[in-house]
Amino acid sequence: MTYARMETLRTRKDAVGPALGIPSLTFRAWFEAQYGAQAYLDMGLIPRPMWMEYLVWYRRVLDLDVVNETAFAGLDFREDGLLALQVETGGQARKVFARRVVLATGLDGLGAPMQPEVANRVSPRFVKHGADLIDMALLKGKRVAIVGAGASAMDNAAAALEAGALRVDIFVRRPDIPRIDKFTGVGSQGMTHGYLGLPDADKWTYMVAGERAQIPPPRHSVQRVSRHPNAFFHVASPVDDLVEMGDGVEVVTPKGRYAADLVIFATGFSVDFGKRPEFAALRDRILLWQDVYTPPPGWEHAGIGASPYLGPAFEFRPKPDLDIATADAVSRISCFAYPAVPSHGKITSGIPSISEGATRLATGLTRSLFVEDRANHLDRFLGFDTPELLGDEWTDADLEEEVNRANG
Ligand SMILES: Cc1cc2nc3c(=O)[nH]c(=O)nc-3n(C[C@H](O)[C@H](O)[C@H](O)COP(=O)(O)OP(=O)(O)OC[C@H]3O[C@@H](n4cnc5c(N)ncnc54)[C@H](O)[C@@H]3O)c2cc1C
The missing domain is CATH 3.50.50.60 (FAD/NAD(P)-binding domain)
Known part of the structure; x- marks a missing residue:
């Protein structure tokens, strides 16, 4: 509602967007409940302000804990493993502690307008x-x-x-x-779920060829x-x-x-840590594509080379020379913003596959927290003794016969 100046979204109206597989959470359900099924069929593309109204409703019905007018200003790695975020609301600075941090900072997610x-x-x-x-x-x-x-x-x-x-x-x-819009043209469930498994050379080719063709x-x-x-x-x-x-x-x-x-x-936008002081703790600590992949001659691309080389759940990967504690801290931060695209494909920062991206992110966070807490989970497992059966649901046939014999 600020600098987007298009009349309608580009994305087709029936893309399920952030509904996470729940039909009643889709734009369509929201729209039809208010204006009817025929009005939905009559609509071409979604008017931009209406998409914003839908997102506000989405936030309200899910009771999401969104804090407005608050800037993330910096990050410290603490010795106890927690991440300390500096946040500012109305000129007031405070700290928020977290075990995991997800940067969902959009198209210029790790940089600035170029x-x-x-x-x-x-x-x-x-x-x-x-x-x-x-x-x-x-x-x-x-x-x-x-x-x-x-x-x-x-x-x-x-x-x-x-x-x-x-x-x-x-x-x-x-x-x-x-x-020609190559990425939309070849979009598929295979691409959404399979891109992550491609060898680096294939990912690089997709990205550079896509950049050259432009959207x-x-x-x-x-x-x-x-x-x-x-x-x-x-x-x-x-x-x-x-x-x-x-x-x-x-x-x-x-x-x-x-x-x-x-x-x-x-x-457009670029990855440029110099323009984002809030990400200073990550600068020079995270692995970038240029650190791990050397393209063949003629396929160089500085912008893609400067993108983070992410792990399978969007987590940053530490540069190899970091001490273990810092390396661990780096990998507790995830990049769910546009610069994730070279590593994960187009499942961040876009309506069509955002639910699949969010599911991959949430699954990864759950797995890593569970593994981190494994001692507790194992203790809980070993100590768990709440009975399902109370013992009155069955009788021991042999024991019954014995009793009968004794009774004559
Ligand atoms: C003009 C335009 C048209 C587009 N049209 C479409 C379309 O039709 N279909 C489509 O799928 N995609 C479209 N996109 C892409 C669009 O960016 C994404 O679909 C969508 O907005 C991505 O959502 P997001 O939450 O990842 O990022 P964003 O919506 O960009 O949200 C990122 C948020 O992070 C906040 N932020 C950043 N840094 C900080 C900080 N330090 N502290 C606090 N907050 C911070 C920003 O203020 C922003 O609110 C369009 C983009 C543009 C620019």
Whole structure:
């Protein structure tokens, strides 16, 4: 409800999402209970604000213990094995202790919005990232440049146009806007459950080939832009330079120079610990893909190399030189955010397979806590003596015969 600017979700309406296999928890059940089955059939895609309403309902009916307005600010590893989280609510700092921590921090989960270096060549007042809060009403009558060709680029362009921008120029590096959504196209239960078992080389190939193909913006998002006569698409147009000109900037591409009052970079997110002080305890301690896998020539990819190399339940893996206590502490933290994708496939940060991802995470947490507490569990097992049978359900046939014989 802040920086997502699309009219509807991209995900098809019948994806079961976070319902965890419980039919009455699905978006469909929630929607039909209010508006009826026919209205559901008549709806194309889910309007974005309605998805938020559904999530608020989901939180309420499950009575989830969500604490708002609270920032996770840092983490300490304690000698007793507990993780100490520093959290801040309304300027008040406090500590929360936990045996396990799950980072579910989204698309920029371990990093930040990414902008090319050229964005720094002009005053920050001329530059925004697509994930920034932008008061679109202020763009009325302005010239807006958008850099990128993904969903966010289209959403930002459309929002600026609908707010009355004078013109919107969209700059795309490639000679064409990506057209094929490989990951959705080959999505299957096999992919959801099987990707984790692939050899590293296969995972790497999927990820790099997927990155190179890019994910196209939804067709309806592009049409939402192109129906405006003052929207201009420029392909094969990497932004080579930005130059301040009076009270605006010039966007320089191989094809020309374009005046703009604001440039919005819809250029994605990266793993970047330098930009996330709250994760300082993990920096240089967790195993990354670049530590364990060397791609064949021509298949290098710095962004995927910087992603965490996770264990089977999303747990971080420690770098080999750590002492045992620190290594154990690192592996008690899980990454259930977008940077988990190279290790686990697309089962985090996306509606279609989020339940399968959550189940894998919960199963892993349960297993590790059970193993950690195994002495207690074994004691409980050995000491358990609550009878199921009371002894009055059966009689010993031989014993009965003996009694009868004795009685004559
Ligand atoms: C424009 C846009 C459109 C999208 N459309 C779709 C779609 O149609 N279908 C789909 O499946 N996916 C879509 N996605 C992907 C989307 O990110 C995920 O589906 C979904 O939001 C992921 O949920 P999440 O809980 O993993 O992460 P998020 O929803 O990103 O939640 C992460 C949360 O962590 C919080 N956080 C981060 N750091 C801290 C900290 N230090 N302290 C406290 N809190 C912190 C953030 O504030 C945020 O609330 C879209 C993403 C974008 C940006």
